[in-house]
Amino acid sequence: MTRPHQTSQSAADMxxxxxxxxxxAAAFAAPALPAFAQNAPDPGAPNIAGVWxxxxxxxxxxxxxxxxxPMNKEAAAKYKAAVAAxxxxxxxxxxxxxxxxxxxxxxxxxxxxxxxxxxxQVSFVHEVNHxxxxxxxxxxxxxxxxxxxxxFGFSAGRWDGDTLVVDTAGFNDITTIDRAGVPHSTDMxxxxxxxxxxxxxxxxxxxxxxxxxxxTKPWSTRITFVKKPGYRLQxxxxxxxxxxxAAP
Amino acid sequence: MRHLRASLAVIxxxxxxxxxxxxxxxxxxxxxxxxxxxxxxxxxxSSMENKRDLSGVWFIRDYNRRFRTPMGTLPPFxxxxxxxxxxxxxxxxxxxxxxxxxxxxxxxxxxxVMNSPYPIQFIHSPGKITIIHEVAHNVRHxxxxxxxxxxxxxxxxxxxxxHWDGDVLVVETKGVDPxxxxxxxxxIHSDQLYVVERIRKIENGETLxxxxxxxxxxxxTRPWVKxxxxxxRPDIRIAEYVCEENNRNAPVDGRTVAK
Numbered sequence: 001m002t003r004p005h006q007t008s009q010s011a012a013d014m015x016x017x018x019x020x021x022x023x024x025a026a027a028f029a030a031p032a033l034p035a036f037a038q039n040a041p042d043p044g045a046p047n048i049a050g051v052w053x054x055x056x057x058x059x060x061x062x063x064x065x066x067x068x069x070p071m072n073k074e075a076a077a078k079y080k081a082a083v084a085a086x087x088x089x090x091x092x093x094x095x096x097x098x099x100x101x102x103x104x105x106x107x108x109x110x111x112x113x114x115x116x117x118x119x120x121q122v123s124f125v126h127e128v129n130h131x132x133x134x135x136x137x138x139x140x141x142x143x144x145x146x147x148x149x150x151x152f153g154f155s156a157g158r159w160d161g162d163t164l165v166v167d168t169a170g171f172n173d174i175t176t177i178d179r180a181g182v183p184h185s186t187d188m189x190x191x192x193x194x195x196x197x198x199x200x201x202x203x204x205x206x207x208x209x210x211x212x213x214x215x216t217k218p219w220s221t222r223i224t225f226v227k228k229p230g231y232r233l234q235x236x237x238x239x240x241x242x243x244x245x246a247a248p
Numbered sequence: 249m250r251h252l253r254a255s256l257a258v259i260x261x262x263x264x265x266x267x268x269x270x271x272x273x274x275x276x277x278x279x280x281x282x283x284x285x286x287x288x289x290x291x292x293x294s295s296m297e298n299k300r301d302l303s304g305v306w307f308i309r310d311y312n313r314r315f316r317t318p319m320g321t322l323p324p325f326x327x328x329x330x331x332x333x334x335x336x337x338x339x340x341x342x343x344x345x346x347x348x349x350x351x352x353x354x355x356x357x358x359x360x361v362m363n364s365p366y367p368i369q370f371i372h373s374p375g376k377i378t379i380i381h382e383v384a385h386n387v388r389h390x391x392x393x394x395x396x397x398x399x400x401x402x403x404x405x406x407x408x409x410x411h412w413d414g415d416v417l418v419v420e421t422k423g424v425d426p427x428x429x430x431x432x433x434x435x436i437h438s439d440q441l442y443v444v445e446r447i448r449k450i451e452n453g454e455t456l457x458x459x460x461x462x463x464x465x466x467x468x469t470r471p472w473v474k475x476x477x478x479x480x481r482p483d484i485r486i487a488e489y490v491c492e493e494n495n496r497n498a499p500v501d502g503r504t505v506a507k
């Protein structure tokens with residue numbers, strides 16, 4: 001803006017030059033801003049985007065009142081067998097074969113998760129074994145008879161005020177709900193109520209599991225995540241750490 | 249996976265039928281109803297509105313497991329590049345193919361991951377573009393408007409930085425693990441691989457073009473280009489693909505084994 005021979009500026013020049021700089025900056029920035037405007041989150045929706053880290057150890061899931069989930073007789077026997085197998089050094093955990101965590105177990109991972117927020121989709125990209133979980137806002141769960149049996153099910157979400165409500169169903173029965181080995185059936189439905197707490201510094205997820213074939217009644221647990229500003233997901237490749245696992 | 253698609257399609261048709269009905273003008277008499285379009289999961293979005301908005305699902309067009317230059321020729325191999333490629337082609341002909349990263353259920357690496365017959369989804373967020381690949385839950389992170397660091401850690405996908413050159417997304421990638429290949433047939437790379445992708449929407453936003461320039465002085469005498477196009481597919485959602493489950497081709501001693 002200033003020519004080399006100028007040694008001082010008048011106040012008017014400074015104001016003009018500053019204004020020009022702003023105009024120039026705006027002109028440069030303007031095309032970049034609406035790059036994803038079409039699918040940008042609704043301005044009214046809470047902003048839960050960013051990287052989050054689970055608080056506490058949830059390898060043995062506990063209900064809101066601190067108890068084991070209310071398993072029926074058959075499920076309790078399976079659970080007992082899984083605990084015994086682990087104690088005997090022969091764990092039956094599918095994660096040892098690098099198989100997926102499933103839901104809700106993925107939420108109990110001790111590795112960070114990056115939340116990407118769009119108008120019609122919230123994506124949870126987990127560091128553990130580079131696992132994306134895609135939640136479709138405004139979508140509906142398929143009726144029970146049309147549900148597939150997937151590792152992560154199908155996730156339908158919606159905003160309920162300040163809370164992201166996610167319903168997930170359509171699971172296989174290979175995964176367990178926690179590391180300890182709480183089982184579930186293919187009929188399981190997982191409801192999550194996710195919201196910012198502590199002035200947006202933490203994320204709360206209240207998880208309710210309904211599975212009449214496994215539990216005597218629906219039960220809930222609560223987990224919290226703390227924000228990790230600036231953290232970038234690292235590489236985590238289970239089959240590289242564990243080359244035997246990819247082999248059947 | 250196919251069944252999931254089918255069942256979702258039924259729901260989507262049921263869910264969106266009123267929208268289509270409402271959008272139609274008064275029906276013309278004595279004409280069979282036109283076939284309903286495929287379910288559109290994102291009817292509210294158009295790929296044409298903003299050339300810098302790549303968000304959404306794209307599906308490779310004219311998939312070919314072999315990388316060739318736009319002239320249809322092999323890349324400009326160094327003698328070593330040629331030798332390594334021939335070794336792999338021969339092994340495959342003999343029924344004992346060498347195993348690449350994908351066979352181990354590792355991430356596929358760049359640019360190999362951009363060439364798979366499964367859909368990919370671009371997601372924009374402040375400061376980055378994330379690509380979710382259906383195949384083997386590959387994920388790419390592209391850091392926008394940052395310089396390439398001097399020393400990048402070696403990872404399967406490599407370290408990617410991007411910027412806009414007009415309406416072209418330019419993505420530079422370095423630090424790609426040499427255990428990944430460039431294509432599925434036998435073009436490999438060293439730790440000196442440098443990939444520049446120029447990604448832009450063409451054909452009124454219905455097509456995404458990726459012009460990939462591959463530089464690696466160990467295996468190629470000069471940079472060369474591979475061009476891939478993808479179709480805009482708002483009728484597709486990324487499905488589950490778990491390589492780790494029933495890997496029929498788990499390698500034994502570095503060779504792919506059919507089971």
